[in-house]
Amino acid sequence: MSEPTRAEHLRVTRDGAVTVLTIDRPEKRNALTADMWAALPGVLAGLAEDPAVRVLVVTGAGPSFCAGADIGDLLGGPDAEDPMARLRRDNLAAQAALRDFPRPTIAMVRGHCIGGGVELATCCDLRFTDPTGVFGVTPAKVGIVYTPTSTRQLVQLVGPSTARYLLYSGELVDAATALRTGLVDRLLEAGDLAGEVRRFAEVLASRSALTQRAAKEIVAAIGSGGDGETEAARWYRETVASGELAEGVAAFTERRPPRFPWGRTPSSPPSAGPGRDPGRGRGEAPA
Incomplete structure (x- = not known):
C-alpha cells in the first residue's frame, strides 16, 4: 500500500x-x-x-x-x-x-x-x-x-x-x-x-525489537568512543522487566516462534508466530 x-x-x-x-x-x-x-x-x-x-x-x-x-x-x-x-x-x-x-x-x-x-x-x-x-x-x-x-x-x-x-x-x-x-x-x-x-x-521483523534497539544504541555509543556499558545495562533491565527475555527463553524451550512483547501496541499482532516462517517473504517485494 x-x-x-x-x-x-x-x-x-x-x-x-x-x-x-x-x-x-x-x-x-x-x-x-x-x-x-x-x-x-x-x-x-x-x-x-x-x-x-x-x-x-x-x-x-x-x-x-x-x-x-x-x-x-x-x-x-x-x-x-x-x-x-x-x-x-x-x-x-x-x-x-x-x-x-x-x-x-x-x-x-x-x-x-x-x-x-x-x-x-x-x-x-x-x-x-x-x-x-x-x-x-x-x-x-x-x-x-x-x-x-x-x-x-x-x-x-x-x-x-x-x-x-x-x-x-x-x-x-x-x-x-x-x-x-x-x-x-x-x-x-x-x-x-x-x-x-x-x-x-522479514527475518529482522521476526526478531526481538528490543534486542535490535539495544544493539543499535550500543554500536552507536562504541562508534562515538564510548564503551556501551551504560546503554547495555539499561537495556538489560528492560528486557527482563518487559518479559522479552522470558518469552524468548520460553519459545526456545517450547520449540515455537517467539511472540516478543516489547514495542507492540495491543492492536499490533506479532510479526511472526506459529504457522508463519519469518524467513519467507510474503506479498510483493520492494521495488
Whole structure:
C-alpha cells in the first residue's frame, strides 16, 4: 500500500512489518532537491512513531538509488557568503533522522549512489546492492567540503585510507569494490536484490525489537568512543522487566516462534508466530 508524504518525490509503501521509503525522481536519477532534504526528517519521524514499522528499506525508483543533491540547489540559499547554509542544515537533519531511526534500516541500492546518495546509504544500518551499483563521494568535483558527520560515517565503514581515496578523487567505484572496502554489506546477483532484501527484512521483523534497539544504541555509543556499558545495562533491565527475555527463553524451550512483547501496541499482532516462517517473504517485494 502506497501513501503520500509531505514532499513530492518521496513515496512510502507498507507491506506488513516492512516499510519501503522510495526516492521517486527517476528522471533525475533520484537527485534530492532542497525541499526533499527538508522533508525527509518529518517523513522519517512519522514512520518512527508507528510501532507497526518494524523494518525500513530505503531505495530509489527506477535504475538508480540516488545521484546526490540536485546541483541546481547548491547555491540557492539567501546568504551570499554561505549559500549552502540552509541545504547543509537540512542535509544534516535528514542524515540524523535516518541514522537515529529506532528500527533496523536497509539501503537497497541499484545503479548510481553518488554524493548525497552515499550519505543516505551510510546512515542506514545495512547496505545491499547488485552488480549495477556504482558508488562515488564527489565533493572534490564541485569544491564542497564534506561535513564531519558525513566523513565520520564514511570512515567508520571503509577506514581512513579508502575514505581519502574516495574523497580526494571523486572517482566512482563498482559494486565489487564497494563490497571489498566495506561500503556495502551484501552484493547480490542480478535480479535477486529485491527478493533477498525482502526476505532478510522479514527475518529482522521476526526478531526481538528490543534486542535490535539495544544493539543499535550500543554500536552507536562504541562508534562515538564510548564503551556501551551504560546503554547495555539499561537495556538489560528492560528486557527482563518487559518479559522479552522470558518469552524468548520460553519459545526456545517450547520449540515455537517467539511472540516478543516489547514495542507492540495491543492492536499490533506479532510479526511472526506459529504457522508463519519469518524467513519467507510474503506479498510483493520492494521495488
